[in-house]
Amino acid sequence: MTVTIYDVAREAGVSMATVSRVVNGNTNVKPSTRKKVLKAIEDLGYRPNAVARGLASKKTTTIGVVLPDISSAFFAEMARGIEDIANMYHYNIILSSSDQNVEREIQLIDNLLEKQVDGLLFLGDNLTEEHQQIFASTKVPIVLVGTIDPKHQLPSVRINLEQATFDAVDYLIKKGHKRIGLLTGSRKSFIGQVRYNGYVQALKDHQIPFDENLIVEIQPNYEAALKGTKTLLDLSERPTAIFAYNDEVAVGAIHAVQDEKLHVPDDIEVVGFDNTRIAQMVRPMLTTIVQPMYDLGAVSMRLLTKLINKEETHLDVVLPHRLEVRQSTK
Amino acid sequence: MTVTIYDVAREAGVSMATVSRVVNGNTNVKPSTRKKVLKAIEDLGYRPNAVARGLASKKTTTIGVVLPDISSAFFAEMARGIEDIANMYHYNIILSSSDQNVEREIQLIDNLLEKQVDGLLFLGDNLTEEHQQIFASTKVPIVLVGTIDPKHQLPSVRINLEQATFDAVDYLIKKGHKRIGLLTGSRKSFIGQVRYNGYVQALKDHQIPFDENLIVEIQPNYEAALKGTKTLLDLSERPTAIFAYNDEVAVGAIHAVQDEKLHVPDDIEVVGFDNTRIAQMVRPMLTTIVQPMYDLGAVSMRLLTKLINKEETHLDVVLPHRLEVRQSTK
DNA sequence: CTGAAAGCGCTAACAT
DNA sequence: ATGTTAGCGCTTTCAG
Numbered sequence: 001m002t003v004t005i006y007d008v009a010r011e012a013g014v015s016m017a018t019v020s021r022v023v024n025g026n027t028n029v030k031p032s033t034r035k036k037v038l039k040a041i042e043d044l045g046y047r048p049n050a051v052a053r054g055l056a057s058k059k060t061t062t063i064g065v066v067l068p069d070i071s072s073a074f075f076a077e078m079a080r081g082i083e084d085i086a087n088m089y090h091y092n093i094i095l096s097s098s099d100q101n102v103e104r105e106i107q108l109i110d111n112l113l114e115k116q117v118d119g120l121l122f123l124g125d126n127l128t129e130e131h132q133q134i135f136a137s138t139k140v141p142i143v144l145v146g147t148i149d150p151k152h153q154l155p156s157v158r159i160n161l162e163q164a165t166f167d168a169v170d171y172l173i174k175k176g177h178k179r180i181g182l183l184t185g186s187r188k189s190f191i192g193q194v195r196y197n198g199y200v201q202a203l204k205d206h207q208i209p210f211d212e213n214l215i216v217e218i219q220p221n222y223e224a225a226l227k228g229t230k231t232l233l234d235l236s237e238r239p240t241a242i243f244a245y246n247d248e249v250a251v252g253a254i255h256a257v258q259d260e261k262l263h264v265p266d267d268i269e270v271v272g273f274d275n276t277r278i279a280q281m282v283r284p285m286l287t288t289i290v291q292p293m294y295d296l297g298a299v300s301m302r303l304l305t306k307l308i309n310k311e312e313t314h315l316d317v318v319l320p321h322r323l324e325v326r327q328s329t330k
Numbered sequence: 331m332t333v334t335i336y337d338v339a340r341e342a343g344v345s346m347a348t349v350s351r352v353v354n355g356n357t358n359v360k361p362s363t364r365k366k367v368l369k370a371i372e373d374l375g376y377r378p379n380a381v382a383r384g385l386a387s388k389k390t391t392t393i394g395v396v397l398p399d400i401s402s403a404f405f406a407e408m409a410r411g412i413e414d415i416a417n418m419y420h421y422n423i424i425l426s427s428s429d430q431n432v433e434r435e436i437q438l439i440d441n442l443l444e445k446q447v448d449g450l451l452f453l454g455d456n457l458t459e460e461h462q463q464i465f466a467s468t469k470v471p472i473v474l475v476g477t478i479d480p481k482h483q484l485p486s487v488r489i490n491l492e493q494a495t496f497d498a499v500d501y502l503i504k505k506g507h508k509r510i511g512l513l514t515g516s517r518k519s520f521i522g523q524v525r526y527n528g529y530v531q532a533l534k535d536h537q538i539p540f541d542e543n544l545i546v547e548i549q550p551n552y553e554a555a556l557k558g559t560k561t562l563l564d565l566s567e568r569p570t571a572i573f574a575y576n577d578e579v580a581v582g583a584i585h586a587v588q589d590e591k592l593h594v595p596d597d598i599e600v601v602g603f604d605n606t607r608i609a610q611m612v613r614p615m616l617t618t619i620v621q622p623m624y625d626l627g628a629v630s631m632r633l634l635t636k637l638i639n640k641e642e643t644h645l646d647v648v649l650p651h652r653l654e655v656r657q658s659t660k
Numbered sequence: 661c662t663g664a665a666a667g668c669g670c671t672a673a674c675a676t
Numbered sequence: 677a678t679g680t681t682a683g684c685g686c687t688t689t690c691a692g
Binding site for chain 4: 350381385
């Protein structure tokens with residue numbers, strides 16, 4: 001039924017080794033026999049079986065990607081960066097959304113490893129003991145994207161999240177704000193902790209008193225942001241600025257402020273995070289921390305190819321971030 | 331180095347066939363020997379090699395997905411639907427973005443076929459002769475998502491695009507509009523043609539004269555929408571309503587209108603398409619055609635599993651759409 | 661309920 | 677420059 005390398009060999013009157021050589025672009029083939037083989041391939045409609053090749057060569061040219069949610073603009077953009085570079089190096093990617101569920105993450109990684117991926121890209125806020133364990137169980141190269149290994153043992157590419165958070169809060173403080181609301185994710189995750197630290201550090205540097213009430217932990221989505229902001233606005237002494245976990249949350253914050261007949265940025269200034277497409281698609285346009293999502297994906301994929309090829313490379317890449325000032329701040 | 335099924339067999343004192351049986355949950359194994367095998371697996375840290383399994387069984391439990399751009403909210407949402415159902419049936423997905431480039435689409439499909447995917451999901455506006463050809467070259471089940479095969483030979487799941495377009499324009503006409511701008515994609519693509527037809531049909535049904543100037547073909551993104559809308563507004567006799575290709579374009583249209591110091595919906599009404607997350611995250615919130623993106627992905631993946639298992643099933647599934655009226659129309 | 665043996669389609673030495 | 681020969685790690689009859 002299916003035509004194999006063996007059929008091509010017979011048709012072309014050569015051995016399968018020779019067919020394999022021309023298929024794989026090996027130069028040691030006489031032009032005339034190469035032509036014969038190519039013709040046989042064409043005639044028979046031969047399509048190489050990558051699974052067989054993978055078994056024989058122990059390389060699958062596919063890499064596994066585990067991320068929280070592909071439907072999120074943030075991760076989708078990273079995924080695109082990953083894909084483009086993967087493609088450039090002739091890798092395919094197997095994508096899996098984990099919803100940040102540890103058990104599921106582990107299961108997905110295990111599954112990917114069974115599929116013999118040549119490398120693994122992991123995007124997720126938290127690196128538990130279980131993660132460390134499964135990562136240690138394999139020699140497949142792994143790189144962390146957007147996170148960091150608390151133990152600094154795994155390669156990663158990311159921005160300096162604590163610094164970025166610090167920068168945003170520092171910017172607000174320098175504009176005179178003393179009460180800055182923080183709409184953030186769970187402080188139990190590593191990332192949540194890091195961002196919390198950045199916030200606290202900025203306050204400390206300017207000797208501004210810390211108020212627990214100004215910290216609201218939410219799921220990072222629009223609806224939760226609406227509610228979380230309401231909580232902030234209902235405070236007896238409400239904040240004059242809000243730093244949001246990401247752009248979607250920032251948009252929610254703005255709308256919640258507007259719902260209270262207040263004005264952004266005149267009454268309350270809002271700063272987002274990420275600079276996803278939406279940042280420029282709302283009015284007022286968002287002042288936000290620019291995180292180079294596409295590049296994070298692209299660079300980590302590039303790093304992974306180097307690891308796969310056992311090339312020398314930096315193992316902890318920190319990409320630049322910056323604050324883009326637009327209309328949601330004065 | 332790597333532990334194989336053979337190692338497990340030796341450790342457990344059984345044959346590899348038996349190990350294979352317990353790994354694959356075959357019932358014909360005595361509980362006591364099953365236990366022995368499980369212990370050996372645990373002790374050795376055995377991880378089945380899916381590539382070898384794929385070669386032997388001719389099933390890879392992975393399906394290929396070709397879509398225009400994973401970083402687009404529209405496709406990312408569909409991808410999530412695909413993924414969830416794929417996971418439910420224990421399939422992995424290999425994702426590839428094509429940028430709607432025909433040559434690249436063909437190449438990606440070919441590559442996926444080499445990888446012996448068990449099924450293929452294709453999302454793209456256009457089905458050329460080349461597509462038909464490569465699809466015909468394999469017996470791997472294929473389903474079209476969001477599009478339709480002009481020749482009605484391939485399974486597909488979609489909404490009735492022409493009807494949806496008609497509905498939106500019809501709605502606008504019934505509100506008294508006679509000059510309705512259409513910000514659309516290229517009419518050369520099959521989809522573009524279908525949507526154009528829906529627009530024209532609605533006009534015809536209400537005996538409203540057609541004006542070519544009201545049709546502006548653009549790339550479906552925010553920036554292009556800004557420009558395209560400007561073109562529309564600069565018309566000597568400008569439209570009183572605009573129907574946009576998708577929500578992002580609609581947002582661009584709204585902002586372009588506002589840039590001209592006009593008001594939405596009072597001066598110009600705007601209708602979007604898709605109902606992506608952004609529709610509710612802008613002010614005014616978008617009136618838009620609701621396209622069930624997640625379901626389109628989920629249902630097509632479900633259909634694909636049926637095809638793979640050679641089960642009976644409908645081959646042309648049309649999912650419902652509807653117009654969600656919000657603030658961008660009066 | 662369990663084992664033996666023959667592939668699955670290809671790559672990679674090793675010869676020639 | 678080309679052919680021969682072992683596997684790669686697993687599934688799947690077929691026996692027993």
